[in-house]
Amino acid sequence: MEQNISQSTIEIIKKYDFVFQKKFGQNFLIDGRVLDKIIEAAGIGKEDCVLEIGPGIGTLTKRLAEEAGKVIAVEIDKKLIPILGDVLGGYDNVTLLNEDILKVDIGALVEEYNGGKPIKVVANLPYYITTPIIMGLFESHVPIDNITVMVQKEVAERMQTGPGSKDYGALSLAVQYYALPYIVANVPPNCFMPRPKVGSAVIRLTRHEEQPVVVKNERFLFQLIRASFNQRRKTLQNALHNMGELELSKEQIADALRKMGLSESVRGEKLTLEEFAQLSDLLLKES
Ligand code: SAM
Numbered sequence: 001m002e003q004n005i006s007q008s009t010i011e012i013i014k015k016y017d018f019v020f021q022k023k024f025g026q027n028f029l030i031d032g033r034v035l036d037k038i039i040e041a042a043g044i045g046k047e048d049c050v051l052e053i054g055p056g057i058g059t060l061t062k063r064l065a066e067e068a069g070k071v072i073a074v075e076i077d078k079k080l081i082p083i084l085g086d087v088l089g090g091y092d093n094v095t096l097l098n099e100d101i102l103k104v105d106i107g108a109l110v111e112e113y114n115g116g117k118p119i120k121v122v123a124n125l126p127y128y129i130t131t132p133i134i135m136g137l138f139e140s141h142v143p144i145d146n147i148t149v150m151v152q153k154e155v156a157e158r159m160q161t162g163p164g165s166k167d168y169g170a171l172s173l174a175v176q177y178y179a180l181p182y183i184v185a186n187v188p189p190n191c192f193m194p195r196p197k198v199g200s201a202v203i204r205l206t207r208h209e210e211q212p213v214v215v216k217n218e219r220f221l222f223q224l225i226r227a228s229f230n231q232r233r234k235t236l237q238n239a240l241h242n243m244g245e246l247e248l249s250k251e252q253i254a255d256a257l258r259k260m261g262l263s264e265s266v267r268g269e270k271l272t273l274e275e276f277a278q279l280s281d282l283l284l285k286e287s
Contacts (some may be wrong), residue, residue, distance in 0.1 A: 005029070005031065005032055005059060006193065009028055009057065009059070012057050012087070016079075018057075018079065018080075018083065021077060024076060024077050025054075025125070026056065026126070027193070028056045028057060028193050029056075029059055029192060030059075030192060030193045034202070035059065035060055037184055037185050037202055038060065038124075038150070038184075038202055039063055041148050041182075041202060043146070044064065044067045044120060046067075047069055048067075048068045048069055048070075048120050048145075049070040049071075049072070049113055049114035049120070050064050050068045050070070050119065050120045050122050051071075051072050051073075051074070051110075051120070051122070052064055052071060052122055053074055053101045053125060053126075054075060054123055054126050055074075055096070056075070056080065056124070057080065057087060058087035058088050060124060061073050061084070061087075062087065062088065062091070065093055065094050069093065070093050070094075070113055071091075071094045072109055073088075073094060073097070074097045074101045074104055075098060075099075076098070076099065078098055081096065084096055095113065102129065102132055102133065106136075106140060107142045110143055118143040118207075120145050121137060121144060121146070121147040121148070122149070123149045125149050125150060127151065127196070130151050130155055131155075134175065134205070138174070138175075138179070144207050145206075145207060146179075146204055146206045146207060147179070147205040147207075148184070148202065148203070148205075149202070149203060149205075150187065150202050152198050153186060153187075153199035153201045154167070155171070156183050156201035156203040158171050159171060159172060159175040159176075162272070163270055163271060164270065169269070173276060174222065175205060176273055177211070177213070177273060178205075179206055179207050180205070180206045181204070182206070183203050184201075184202040186199060187199070212273060212274075214277070217280070220280055221277060223245075224246070224280050224283065227239055227240050227242075227243035228271075228276075229268055233267075234267070235265050235266065236257070236266050236268045237254060237265075239267075239268060241253060257279075259282060260279060262275070
């Protein structure tokens with residue numbers, strides 16, 4: 001099967017004289033087993049409306065169109081649009097949009113194509129904008145059931161890990177605030193054309209039905225998290241104090257840490273999401 005996808009990819013590229021654009025993170029999937037894993041992990045059925053980010057030459061899009069009720073595919077590269085038009089010609093449940101996903105009003109799409117009901121997001125993401133895409137989807141509070149995406153392996157690990165690991169940071173906390181991450185599979189470079197320089201992984205982020213923590217001010221929580229990891233080798237007290245815009249004195253921070261039973265010399269990388277939430281509420285009250 002992989003052999004076929006690889007051959008048909010080469011044929012399409014030749015037929016349309018397509019030139020891969022590095023700036024768009026174009027590494028097309030050519031392994032059928034990986035496609036199967038993505039579809040299976042996303043749990044797609046006929047009742048689903050799927051948003052695909054970056055359909056490329058439509059390899060994954062075709063599979064999605066066969067399994068889902070509706071597919072909305074958003075592709076930035078205008079050179080791919082006629083190719084996608086041909087490749088997806090036989091599928092009447094696919095809507096193709098030539099747009100930059102970072103500029104699309106996804107909430108309006110969900111309203112228009114799925115009556116505001118939660119959608120599933122599936123993609124082999126362009127790696128250069130992984131974080132803004134994922135965070136944009138979460139922060140805009142668009143109704144989403146799950147996000148199943150191919151990302152750089154290292155980024156998948158950062159999303160899934162907890163306190164104490166060197167990979168733990170602002171991205172781990174932000175993702176886990178909104179969703180439950182699960183790494184579905186590691187994917188080597190030879191599953192793509194052209195081969196990326198980095199390893200990849202498929203990760204599923206299942207949106208929490210209920211937030212694991214509730215804070216008084218979400219924006220403040222994320223400011224605090226970002227400040228803590230901006231200077232990750234510093235103690236939490238210094239990192240937060242040094243972030244002038246938070247206007248936190250060392251005494252305020254020490255006092256909050258004491259109330260939480262944490263040492264004054266603790267670093268941000270030791271705190272769980274629950275502890276960050278608690279700290280956020282304590283400092284907000286005192287500031
Ligand atoms: N889905 C295809 C596959 O699996 O073979 C292609 C995946 S490729 C890694 C990423 C795709 O995202 C490319 O088609 C690229 O042109 C597209 N892309 C890059 N930046 C984008 C953006 N800002 N908005 C929409 N699509 C984008």
